[in-house]
Amino acid sequence: xxxxxxxxxxxxxxxxxxxxxxxxxxxxxxxxxxxxxxxxxxxxxxxxxxxxxxxxxxxxxxxxxxxxxxxxxxxxxxxxxxxxxxxxxxxxxxxxxxxxxxxxxxxxxxxxxxxxxxx
Numbered sequence: 001x002x003x004x005x006x007x008x009x010x011x012x013x014x015x016x017x018x019x020x021x022x023x024x025x026x027x028x029x030x031x032x033x034x035x036x037x038x039x040x041x042x043x044x045x046x047x048x049x050x051x052x053x054x055x056x057x058x059x060x061x062x063x064x065x066x067x068x069x070x071x072x073x074x075x076x077x078x079x080x081x082x083x084x085x086x087x088x089x090x091x092x093x094x095x096x097x098x099x100x101x102x103x104x105x106x107x108x109x110x111x112x113x114x115x116x117x118x119x
Contacts, residue, residue, distance in 0.1 A: 039063035
């Protein structure tokens with residue numbers, strides 16, 4: 001799948017962030033969106049289903065965003081986007097994720113940055 005037909009998985013422990021991210025992505029013309037505010041449920045979904053794009057918070061209880069990224073990487077998910085409020089504070093995190101080809105966005109995210117990252 002490419003473009004607007006991409007199957008997108010959104011994961012954030014804050015339901016408000018999930019809703020905002022889903023609205024942003026829908027505004028870009030994407031409609032095949034699955035979202036979870038429970039990272040354990042998201043992990044189960046990710047293991048059992050194929051997706052094209054993962055958009056995940058990094059810091060969550062139960063299952064971290066890094067664990068989800070690891071699974072997505074092994075499953076060859078086309079695009080991986082990590083979202084965190086700590087982007088500016090961690091150069092080592094920025095470098096590590098960039099090495100893996102993961103796009104890292106700082107919270108709060110700009111609409112155009114999210115759409116560019118998943119496109």
